[in-house]
Amino acid sequence: QTRFKVAVLAGDGIGPEVMAEAHKVLNAVEARFGLTFERTDALVGGAAIDAVGQPLPPQTLSICQQSDAILFGSVGGPKWTGLAPDQQPERGSLLPLRKTFDLFCNLRPGQIYPAFADLSPLHPRVSSQGMDVLCVRELTGGIYFGEKGRGENSAFDTQTYSTAEISRIARVAFEAAQKRSHKVTSIDKANVLQTSILWREVVTEVAKDFPDVALEHMYIDNAAMQLIRSPQQFDVLLCDNLFGDILSDELAAIAGSMGLLPSASLNGSGFGLYEPAGGSAPDIAGQGIANPIAQILSAALMLRYSFGLEEAAKAIEQAVQQCLQQGIVTRDIQPDSSYGTADVGSAIANAI
Amino acid sequence: QTRFKVAVLAGDGIGPEVMAEAHKVLNAVEARFGLTFERTDALVGGAAIDAVGQPLPPQTLSICQQSDAILFGSVGGPKWTGLAPDQQPERGSLLPLRKTFDLFCNLRPGQIYPAFADLSPLHPRVSSQGMDVLCVRELTGGIYFGEKGRGENSAFDTQTYSTAEISRIARVAFEAAQKRSHKVTSIDKANVLQTSILWREVVTEVAKDFPDVALEHMYIDNAAMQLIRSPQQFDVLLCDNLFGDILSDELAAIAGSMGLLPSASLNGSGFGLYEPAGGSAPDIAGQGIANPIAQILSAALMLRYSFGLEEAAKAIEQAVQQCLQQGIVTRDIQPDSSYGTADVGSAIANAI
Ligand SMILES: CC(C)[C@H](C(=O)O)[C@@H](O)C(=O)O
Ligand SMILES: CC(C)[C@H](C(=O)O)[C@@H](O)C(=O)O
Numbered sequence: 001q002t003r004f005k006v007a008v009l010a011g012d013g014i015g016p017e018v019m020a021e022a023h024k025v026l027n028a029v030e031a032r033f034g035l036t037f038e039r040t041d042a043l044v045g046g047a048a049i050d051a052v053g054q055p056l057p058p059q060t061l062s063i064c065q066q067s068d069a070i071l072f073g074s075v076g077g078p079k080w081t082g083l084a085p086d087q088q089p090e091r092g093s094l095l096p097l098r099k100t101f102d103l104f105c106n107l108r109p110g111q112i113y114p115a116f117a118d119l120s121p122l123h124p125r126v127s128s129q130g131m132d133v134l135c136v137r138e139l140t141g142g143i144y145f146g147e148k149g150r151g152e153n154s155a156f157d158t159q160t161y162s163t164a165e166i167s168r169i170a171r172v173a174f175e176a177a178q179k180r181s182h183k184v185t186s187i188d189k190a191n192v193l194q195t196s197i198l199w200r201e202v203v204t205e206v207a208k209d210f211p212d213v214a215l216e217h218m219y220i221d222n223a224a225m226q227l228i229r230s231p232q233q234f235d236v237l238l239c240d241n242l243f244g245d246i247l248s249d250e251l252a253a254i255a256g257s258m259g260l261l262p263s264a265s266l267n268g269s270g271f272g273l274y275e276p277a278g279g280s281a282p283d284i285a286g287q288g289i290a291n292p293i294a295q296i297l298s299a300a301l302m303l304r305y306s307f308g309l310e311e312a313a314k315a316i317e318q319a320v321q322q323c324l325q326q327g328i329v330t331r332d333i334q335p336d337s338s339y340g341t342a343d344v345g346s347a348i349a350n351a352i
Numbered sequence: 353q354t355r356f357k358v359a360v361l362a363g364d365g366i367g368p369e370v371m372a373e374a375h376k377v378l379n380a381v382e383a384r385f386g387l388t389f390e391r392t393d394a395l396v397g398g399a400a401i402d403a404v405g406q407p408l409p410p411q412t413l414s415i416c417q418q419s420d421a422i423l424f425g426s427v428g429g430p431k432w433t434g435l436a437p438d439q440q441p442e443r444g445s446l447l448p449l450r451k452t453f454d455l456f457c458n459l460r461p462g463q464i465y466p467a468f469a470d471l472s473p474l475h476p477r478v479s480s481q482g483m484d485v486l487c488v489r490e491l492t493g494g495i496y497f498g499e500k501g502r503g504e505n506s507a508f509d510t511q512t513y514s515t516a517e518i519s520r521i522a523r524v525a526f527e528a529a530q531k532r533s534h535k536v537t538s539i540d541k542a543n544v545l546q547t548s549i550l551w552r553e554v555v556t557e558v559a560k561d562f563p564d565v566a567l568e569h570m571y572i573d574n575a576a577m578q579l580i581r582s583p584q585q586f587d588v589l590l591c592d593n594l595f596g597d598i599l600s601d602e603l604a605a606i607a608g609s610m611g612l613l614p615s616a617s618l619n620g621s622g623f624g625l626y627e628p629a630g631g632s633a634p635d636i637a638g639q640g641i642a643n644p645i646a647q648i649l650s651a652a653l654m655l656r657y658s659f660g661l662e663e664a665a666k667a668i669e670q671a672v673q674q675c676l677q678q679g680i681v682t683r684d685i686q687p688d689s690s691y692g693t694a695d696v697g698s699a700i701a702n703a704i
Contacts, residue, residue, distance in 0.1 A: 155550035198507035
C-alpha cells in the first residue's frame with residue numbers, strides 16, 4: 001500500500017504553525033518513498049467552537065472516520081477557558097475521539113538526550129545518567145469514563161476496570177518492552193483501590209507470556225517520587241488512565257523538552273491519533289518560534305504504527321536527530337538560537 | 353494545661369530508633385518549659401502483626417483513644433509485603449487510624465533550604481530559587497473510602513465528595529495561607545471528574561471568606577509538571593486524598609531531604625497523628641544512621657497543633673535549625689558526616 005488518508009486536525013495556538021512543518025516533512029517522505037498521504041483538514045477545538053459552535057463537529061468526526069489516521073495539532077487557549085468543562089476544546093475533542101475510535105492505548109516516550117541533558121530541570125548528577133522511558137497509558141477506561149454525577153450536596157465518580165481492558169493494554173506494554181530494555185513497571189495503588197488489585201493480578205498474569213521481560217509493581221505515590229530521584233531505573237511504565245495522565249506529564253517535565261515529545265493513541269486495528277505532548281502554547285502562537293519537532297515526530301509515529309512504514313518513520317527520526325546535532329533548533333532548545341519554526345521544518349524536510 | 357498524654361507508636365524499621373531521639377527532645381522540652389508528656393507505647397504495623405496478628409490491635413486503638421495525640425514512627429518492611437493489601441502494616445494501621453479519629457486534614461510541608469539546595473534532585477538553576485510549599489491533603493474521603501468491590505471479571509472504586517468535606521479542608525488551606533504567602537493552588541481534574549467540578553465550586557466559594565488569599569486552580573497533570581519546573585510558584589497546595597497522596601510525595605522527592613520532613617494529620621478538635629514523611633527504611637534500620645529530624649519535627653508539630661504549645665514547638669524547630677547550621681547531621685544530609693542518629697538527637701535535645 002502506498003496511499004494513505006490522513007485527517008489533519010491542526011487546532012489552536014501553535015497547532016497550525018507546527019502542522020505546516022509536518023506537511024513539509026510528509027511531502028518530502030512522499031517524494032523519497034513514492035508514497036501518497038491524502039490529507040484532509042478538519043476543524044477541532046477552539047477553532048471549531050468559533051466556527052460552528054462545538055469542539056468536535058460531526059463533519060470532523062466523519063472526516064476522521066474516512067481516514068487511516070488522525071494527525072492532531074493542539075487545542076485550547078485562554079479564549080475558551082470560561083466554557084463548561086465538557087465543552088472545552090481539549091476535553092470536548094480528545095475524550096470523544098478516544099472513545100469513538102476506541103483508542104485504548106496511549107504511548108508517550110520521554111527521553112533525556114545526553115547532548116541536551118541541560119534542558120532537564122533535574123540536577124546534572126541525575127540527568128547526566130540519561131533517561132529513556134516509554135509511558136503506556138490506558139486511555140478509554142477507568143475514572144474517565146465510569147458513571148459519574150451530582151447529588152444535592154455531593155458528587156461522585158466511578159472507576160471501573162475489566163480484566164479485558166487491563167490485559168489488552170498490558171500486552172502492549174510488554175510487547176514494547178521486548179523491543180526496548182525488557183522491563184515493565186506497572187503503576188497502581190493496590191494498597192487502597194480494588195481496581196488496582198485487579199490491575200496487579202491481571203498484569204502479573206499477562207507477564208507470564210513474556211518471560212524475557214522483568215515486571216515490577218510500584219505504587220503511584222512512590223512512582224511520582226522515583227521518577228524524579230532516579231528516572232534511569234525505568235524502561236516501560238504501564239499505567240491506568242488517571243495515573244498515566246499524571247505520570248506522563250511528570251515524565252515530560254523531567255525530560256524538559258516538551259517541544260520534542262510526540263505521542264500516539266492507538267486502537268486494536270492500527271487506527272491512531274498522533275499529537276505533540278505539549279499544549280497549544282497560546283503565549284507564543286503566531287510568532288514563528290514554536291518547536292515543530294514534536295509534531296513532526298508524531299507524524300513519524302503515524303507512519304510506523306498506523307501505516308506500517310517503518311523505514312519512512314526512521315527516515316524522519318534520523319532527519320530530526322541530524323538537525324538536533326547540527327543545532328538547527330528553536331529557542332526552547334537553544335535560547336540563543338535564531339532559527340524559527342519554518343527553518344527547523346525545512347531543514348528536517350531537506351534532510352529526508 | 354501542662355500535662356499531655358501521648359500515644360507512642362514507634363512501629364517498624366527505623367521507627368524505634370528515631371522515636372528514641374524524639375523522646376530525648378520531648379524530655380528536654382519538659383525540663384525547660386515545666387511540662388509533662390505522659391507517654392504510652394503501643395504496638396503498630398509489622399511489629400503488631402508479629403506480636404498479636406494484626407497491624408492495629410484493639411489495645412493500641414484504646415491507648416490512642418485515651419491520649420491527646422499520637423506520635424507515630426513508621427511502619428512496613430519486606431517481611432510483610434506478601435500479606436493481603438488490607439492487612440499490610442501501612443494500610444492496615446494508617447487508614448483505620450485516620451477514619452477512627454476523623455483525621456481529615458493532612459499537612460505536609462516541603463522545603464528546599466538554601467543551605468541544602470544541593471540535596472534536591474532539581475537543577476541548581478531551579479533549586480537555588482528555594483521552595484517552601486505546604487501540601488494540605490484531604491485525608492478521610494474520596495476514592496480511599498468510597499464504595500468499592502469486585503465483579504466477576506471487573507472491579508470498581510467510587511470517589512465521592514460532599515460540600516462539607518471539601519469546605520472544611522479548604523478552610524484549613526486558606527487559614528494556613530494567611531500565615532504564609534497568601535496563595536492557595538487548588539488541585540483537581542475538573543475537565544474530567546464530577547467530584548473535581550464540585551471541588552472547584554466549593555473551594556471558590558470558601559475563598560470569598562479569605563479576600564487576602566489568592567486562589568488559583570490547577571489540573572493535577574499540570575501540577576505534577578509545574579512542581580518540577582518551577583516549585584517556587586507554589587505556597588499552599590490544596591488537594592483531595594488521592595491527588596494529595598501523589599503530589600505530597602512528589603513534593604518530598606523535590607525537596608530531596610525526606611529525613612527532614614514531618615507531617616501532621618488532624619481532626620476538628622485538636623487531636624492529631626504526627627509522623628515523619630519518609631518510610632520505615634528497612635535497608636538502614638538498626639545501623640544508627642537514620643535521620644531523626646523528621647520524627648523530632650513531627651513532635652514539634654504535635655506540640656503546636658494538638659497541645660497549643662507554640663513556644664515549645666518553636667524551640668524544637670530552632671534547635672533543629674541550629675544543628676543543621678552546625679553540620680550536626682546524618683549522612684543522608686552530608687554524605688561524609690560521622691554523626692549518627694543518637695548524636696543528632698542529643699545535639700537537638702541539648703540545644704533546647
Ligand atoms: C484534556 C484532558 C481531558 C486530557 C486527559 O486528561 O486525558 C489531557 O490531559 C491528556 O492527557 O491528553
Ligand atoms: C499506606 C498508604 C495507604 C498511605 C496513603 O496512600 O495514604 C500512604 O501512602 C500515605 O500517604 O500516608
